[in-house]
Amino acid sequence: MAINWFKYSAPTNFYSLAGKLIPWFAVASLLFFVAGMYFGFVVAPTDAVQGEAYRIMFIHVPASILSMFIYLIMAGYAALGLIFKTRLSSMMASALAPTGALFAFISLWTGALWGKPMWGAWWVWDARLTSELILLFLYLGFIALHASIDDPRRADRAAALLAIVGSVNVPIIYFSVKWWNTLHQGSTIKFSGTSMHVAMQQALLLMLLACWCYAIVVALARVRSIILEREGATQWVGELSEVQR
Amino acid sequence: MKKLSLLSLLLLVIRRDLLLAMRRRADVLTTLIFFVMVVSLFPLGVGPELDMLRKMAPGVVWVAALLASMLSLARLFAADHADGTLEQMMLAPQSLSVLVLGKMIAHWMVSGLPLVLMAPVLGLQFDMPPQSLGILMLGLLLGTPVLSMLGAVGAALTLGLRGGGVLVSLLVLPLCIPVLIFGTGAVEAVNSGLNPNANLALMGAIVTMALVFTPWVTAQALRISME
Numbered sequence: 001m002a003i004n005w006f007k008y009s010a011p012t013n014f015y016s017l018a019g020k021l022i023p024w025f026a027v028a029s030l031l032f033f034v035a036g037m038y039f040g041f042v043v044a045p046t047d048a049v050q051g052e053a054y055r056i057m058f059i060h061v062p063a064s065i066l067s068m069f070i071y072l073i074m075a076g077y078a079a080l081g082l083i084f085k086t087r088l089s090s091m092m093a094s095a096l097a098p099t100g101a102l103f104a105f106i107s108l109w110t111g112a113l114w115g116k117p118m119w120g121a122w123w124v125w126d127a128r129l130t131s132e133l134i135l136l137f138l139y140l141g142f143i144a145l146h147a148s149i150d151d152p153r154r155a156d157r158a159a160a161l162l163a164i165v166g167s168v169n170v171p172i173i174y175f176s177v178k179w180w181n182t183l184h185q186g187s188t189i190k191f192s193g194t195s196m197h198v199a200m201q202q203a204l205l206l207m208l209l210a211c212w213c214y215a216i217v218v219a220l221a222r223v224r225s226i227i228l229e230r231e232g233a234t235q236w237v238g239e240l241s242e243v244q245r
Numbered sequence: 246m247k248k249l250s251l252l253s254l255l256l257l258v259i260r261r262d263l264l265l266a267m268r269r270r271a272d273v274l275t276t277l278i279f280f281v282m283v284v285s286l287f288p289l290g291v292g293p294e295l296d297m298l299r300k301m302a303p304g305v306v307w308v309a310a311l312l313a314s315m316l317s318l319a320r321l322f323a324a325d326h327a328d329g330t331l332e333q334m335m336l337a338p339q340s341l342s343v344l345v346l347g348k349m350i351a352h353w354m355v356s357g358l359p360l361v362l363m364a365p366v367l368g369l370q371f372d373m374p375p376q377s378l379g380i381l382m383l384g385l386l387l388g389t390p391v392l393s394m395l396g397a398v399g400a401a402l403t404l405g406l407r408g409g410g411v412l413v414s415l416l417v418l419p420l421c422i423p424v425l426i427f428g429t430g431a432v433e434a435v436n437s438g439l440n441p442n443a444n445l446a447l448m449g450a451i452v453t454m455a456l457v458f459t460p461w462v463t464a465q466a467l468r469i470s471m472e
Contacts (some may be wrong), residue, residue, distance in 0.1 A: 145416060
């Protein structure tokens with residue numbers, strides 16, 4: 001059986017696929033979140049050095065990972081849209097940007113809350129903090145550039161170019177704790193085993209999955225709105241039951 | 246008709262842009278005066294203790310250079326865009342990237358080079374020792390071209406947009422931060438008796454990368470903006 005891989009690259013088909021996927025990922029996100037909260041706050045033991053405050057990491061670490069990862073995915077979609085001129089890729093890129101910006105903001109905010117009891121300061125000019133702040137500015141620049149160009153096609157392409165240029169920052173954030181020996185701790189989870197308690201690690205993994213599913217749900221919901229907005233004049237949108245009401 | 250070679254095209258664009266800048270000297274001077282004024286305001290703002298000023302000097306000079314180069318970015322393509330010259334340039338049979346590179350170089354000679362030459366005088370105001378001044382100049386010499394090149398990308402992306410001037414700063418400043426970090430890092434290394442070569446080498450790497458990629462990216466951005 002030949003599968004047509006490109007079927008869902010058309011906004012028409014993707015709109016209904018996204019509609020079907022959203023409830024599944026929403027339920028998965030909720031389940032992972034509840035399980036992650038239970039493991040993180042009940043099962044996981046108190047940290048020997050950092051006490052109870054370390055539990056901030058259950059939201060801080062997933063948010064930081066996702067803020068970087070979403071940027072790369074966004075830049076990837078943007079590049080696809082720029083090179084192959086596929087409309088859906090550009091729409092996905094602009095749908096991902098606000099979620100990425102939100103995660104970057106959460107990462108900075110929870111980092112400040114964690115930094116106060118651990119380092120005694122809300123904000124330290126440490127390499128990773130600063131580069132994460134730059135990441136937030138890159139997201140805001142992408143959104144602002146897209147918003148200030150009226151023609152959606154031109155906006156897509158200009159923002160795509162910016163996203164690609166900005167992606168040089170992501171490896172800098174990722175390696176910043178290695179390159180500059182500053183306050184921020186190095187990574188605890190490595191491919192060669194981890195120095196973390198098993199329950200902590202599992203809670204972290206569950207929260208990461210929860211954030212992941214949340215990002216997918218929100219991006220899909222947003223891309224559906226963008227598709228409706230951009231394709232508003234077409235016949236298939238007029239025939240949708242939710243539009244006719 | 247004889248077709249221009251790439252090098253003569255490059256020189257032609259540089260010469261034309263420099264000539265245009267010389268005809269409107271006020272634009273160039275305002276950028277410079279802005280740079281000097283921002284730097285001179287700091288001692289008034291934070292107090293005249295020499296120890297503190299010496300410590301702050303590299304950062305202050307670099308941030309002022311960044312802001313000053315933002316100020317002149319709007320001129321890079323706007324005038325050519327307004328009178329249709331840019332469209333003619335894009336129709337030229339030669340590579341648009343080379344043309345853009347010429348404009349970048351001219352922009353740097355008008356807005357970046359004066360800052361490099363001015364920096365030691367401002368450094369003396371902040372009581373910087375001679376060897377730090379040398380490294381500050383060297384860092385600016387390597388860093389200001391990057392500001393012009395990254396700025397050109399931003400200027401091309403926001404060409405003809407309302408509120409473009411503010412948007413350029415939002416787009417370009419985050420990308421310029423590595424230059425700022427390594428530029429000030431080199432001076433601080435000298436101040437604390439270390440070798441500044443690592444910072445300068447990284448700046449050299451950034452310049453090389455920018456030189457390879459930004460003319461092409463700017464050319465693409467111009468095509469997107471002009472279609």
